[in-house]
Amino acid sequence: MANNMDDEDKKKKTDTQELKNVKFLPFSSCMDPGFWNKLCQQKLNEYRLSEDAIPIKGYYCNYLAENLPSFLNIDHSAWDIDDDVGTKHYKVLGSLKILNTIEDFKNFNYTKHLEDEGRMIWSEVMTKGPFKDPSLLNRFSLVTFPNLKKFTFHYWCLFPSLCPNKKFTIEGHPVNVNDCFSLDKMQKFVENYDKFKNELLQHQQSKNSCCAFLIDENDMNVHPFSYIQSLNEEEKKDHKIMLGFADPSTANSKPGWSLRNLLVLLSTHCYDLLNGKVRVLCLRDRTSNGVRHISHSIVLNVCLVRIDPQSDCPNVIGWERNSKEQLGPRFLDLSSGMDPYNLSESAVDLNLKLMKWRLVPDLDLEVISNSRCLLLGSGTLGCNVARCLLGWGVRNITFVDNARVSYSNPVRQSLFNFSDCLDGGKPKVACAAASIKQIFPLANAVGINLFIPMPGHPIPGINISQLHDSTCQDITHLIELIRAHDVIFLLMDTRESRWLPTLLGRSMEKIVLNVALGFDSYLIMRHGVGFSEVTKSDGVEGAWKVVPGSQLGCYFCNDIFSPGNSHLDRSLDQQCTVTRLGVPYVAASLAVELLVSLLNHPLKGQASAEIVNESVDGLPDSKEVSILGAIPHQIRGFLSNFCNIMPVCRSFNMCTACSQPVLEAYKRDGIEFLVKSINEPSSLEELTGLTKLHTDTKDIKIEELSDNEVSD
Ligand SMILES: [Zn+2]
Structure with missing residues (x-):
């Protein structure tokens, strides 16, 4: 029995001791995944490597069910600091600090940050600004290291609170509001409070200030917080002023965190006016099942501690405890909640955007990734160009070919495997497209099994009308494909198969990149795009060196014969592309890089090309370069001496693929013209005047010969 008595006594004793100091329920950060998502986007696209503090907002409420944490919500709207948070929520302004590495996060000076944030509150207290807008006393700060590749986040939230040397104490116990006021008075308060709040909410300047208010216990009138400043000692005696605040806490005996700084403000400026004491209504305002009640609100009689407004900033506390209840950062892994496809997409984007952050801030990645x-x-x-495009973030890739994967292919052609060669080999295009999707599932890779009609390649064994039909179909298909894409890569084995897409690409004003290989050499060339008047360059110094994009030549511009069957009189080693192994890899990469530079020029395909004078160091005139540097017309490279040269040539007015007569004939006669040219290549020479040229040059040669003979 005696023992029991002791226990009872002990319990009572500890209860009163515990309640002697006011215990506050700290805020608990509640981070919405939408916040982290937006943070990643903002960091990728806007902040990049900046570690400057970014203003954000959060909000809390006073309607949560009992025993829930006292949440401070931060969601995707955090960046819209001027936006409303709704009539039932209370806005808290804060700052976001994003660190770039986990080391930065570990070594961050959290103590100093705490002091800095505390000083901001203290300076508000000293200016008395919070009497007008008590929400200025509520702040938070979020320090984070987001791992954008893994979609994981280290973060630590701070809810800075000033801590006077002496603690706030409480007289007696916190009591339920029902035990303090009659039902009648309570009702009166609710009416007055709603009126007060509605009035404040109607004005932008006062919207946030309804988080704290004053109540006159005599008539239960509700006054703005600033009302206390207008009272003098005499008036104070006639009123029984009580502090009210929207209490985020749900604990029976603990007021919420936001009361702390309010008490500091009163202790600093109103200690004498209030005789060192203030009664506090911790207003909790919940609606459940359609019924509103505030009866779970609590009332405390708090003893203030005198704070000299001239004194230094009091101590600051407020770092949030983590899930282990320790003062330390939290870790969040959202990768499992993320679609792995999205993860791979954001990781690919990140790698590219790193380029923007550090090296080429104005690099336009979208124009690249959006290119079809x-x-x-x-x-x-084809395989290597595709892989290089994929690396640059290009999503839309269409393969065209009609071959099957053979046993010699996989070791060189990076999208095929041994199993693709079995049973006669799978169609290359289907394999390549599937392979791209294996590498990057979000890529839109398509394979089109199509023979590209070419001059001098009639199909044997089929009568003319059938040939005509199937050729027409193939041509129509190719026209559709070229129309549906922005960039056309010519990566075929034969010269003549490039003729039709060259003509079509030129006619539809597409960017056409041509890559041709020799045994130890390569040619990468961008064809002219668009049409313009021939520049009047006469007399302008150096103008001859710059060729506008619309006047650049094509692959066939150097030819004085129409394309024919180049395989006919060649041995096997000449027919297949037998090259030093690295040649196609180098050429494929250069072709894609040329495209990337070109797309980053404001004129895109119409960007001029400049003949670079080798004796002049550095880059050509700034007008002719993109942010990535030069955009040559051609790159001719030689592995025999590991050199590249970058010649420029104008389009040839008798070119069988890009000259005006050809383009006009196509415009006029359409597919019929194309079929005719394919079946009778010599008709092209006739059309462009090459036939005449041949005759003329024959004559010239003879004349020259005879001249020489004479001079000899
Ligand atoms: Zn041409």
């Missing part, structure tokens, strides 16, 4: 690329030819070049 048509790859004509799916051999070594």
Whole structure:
């Protein structure tokens, strides 16, 4: 029995001791995944490596069910600091600090940050600004290291609170509001409070200030917080002023965190006015099942501690405890909640955007990734061009070829495997597209099994009308494909198969990149795009060196014969592309890089090319370069001496693929013209005047010969 008595006594004793100091329920950060998502986007696209503090907002409420944490919510709207948070929520302004590495996060000076944030509150207290807007006393700060590749986040939230040397104490116990006021008075208070709040909510300047208010216990009138400043000692005696605040806490005996700084403000400026004491209504305002009640609100009689407004900033506390209840950062792994496809997409984007952050801030990655690329030819070049495009973030890749994967392919052609060669081999285009999707599931890779009609390649054994039909179909298909893409890569084995897409690409004003290989050499060339008046360059110094993009030549501009069957009189080693192994890899990469530079020029395909004078160091005139540097017309490279040269040539007015007569004939006669040219290549020479040229040059040669003979 005696023992029991002791226990009872002990319990009572500890109860009163515990309640002697006011215990506050700290805020608990409640981070919405939408917040982290937006943070990643903002960091990727806007902040990059900046570690400057970013203003954000959060909000809390006073309607949570009992025993829930006292949440401070931070969601995707955190960046819209001027936006409303709704009539039932209370806005808290804060700052976001994003660190770039886990080391930065570990070594961050959290003590100093705490002091800095505390000083901001203290300076508000000293200016008395919070009497007008008590929400200025509520702040938070979020320090984080987001791992954008893994979608994990280290973060630590701070809810800075000033801590006077002496603690706030409480007279007696916190009591339920029902035990303090009659039902009648309570009702009166609710009416007055609603009126007060509605009035404040109607004005932008006062919207946030309804988080704290004053109540006159005599008539239960509700006054703005600033009302206390207008009272003098005499008036104070006639009123029984009580502090009220929207209490985020749900604990029976603990007021919420936001009361702390309010008490500091009163202790600093109103200690004498209030005789060192203030009664506090911790207003909790809940509606459940359609019924509103505030009866779970609590009332405390708090003893203030005198704070000299001239004194230094009091101590600051407020770092949030983690899930282990320790003062330390939290860790969040959202990767499992993320679609792995999205994860792979954001990781790919991140790698590219790092380029923007550090090296080329103005790099336009979107124009690259949005380019729809048509790859004509799916051999070594096609595979490697596709992989390089994929790396640059290009999503839309279409392969065109009609070959099957053979046993010699996989070792060179990076999108094929041994199993693709079995049973006669799978179609290359289907394999290549599937392989791209294996590498990056969000890529839109398509394979089109299509023979590209070419001059001098009639199909044997089929009568003319059938040939005509199937050729027409193939041509129509190719026209559709070129129309649906922005960039056309010519990556085929033969010269003549490039003729039709060259003509079509030129006619539809597409960017056409041509890659051709020799044994130890390569040619990468961008064809002219668009049409313009021939520049009047006469007399302008150096103008001859710059060729506008619309006047650049094509692959066939150097030819004085129409394309024919180049395989006919060649041995096997000449027919297949037998090259030093690295040649297609180098050429494929250069072709994609040329495209990337070109797309980053404001004129895109119409960007001029400049003949670079080798004796002049550095880059050509700034007008002719993109932010990535030069945009040559051609790159001719030689592995025999590991050199590249970058010649420029104007389009040839008798070119069989890009000259005006050809383009006009196509415009006029359409597919009929194309079929005719394919079946009778010599008709092209006739059309462009090459036939005449041949005759003329024959004559010239004879004349020259005879001249020489004479002079000899
Ligand atoms: Zn041409």
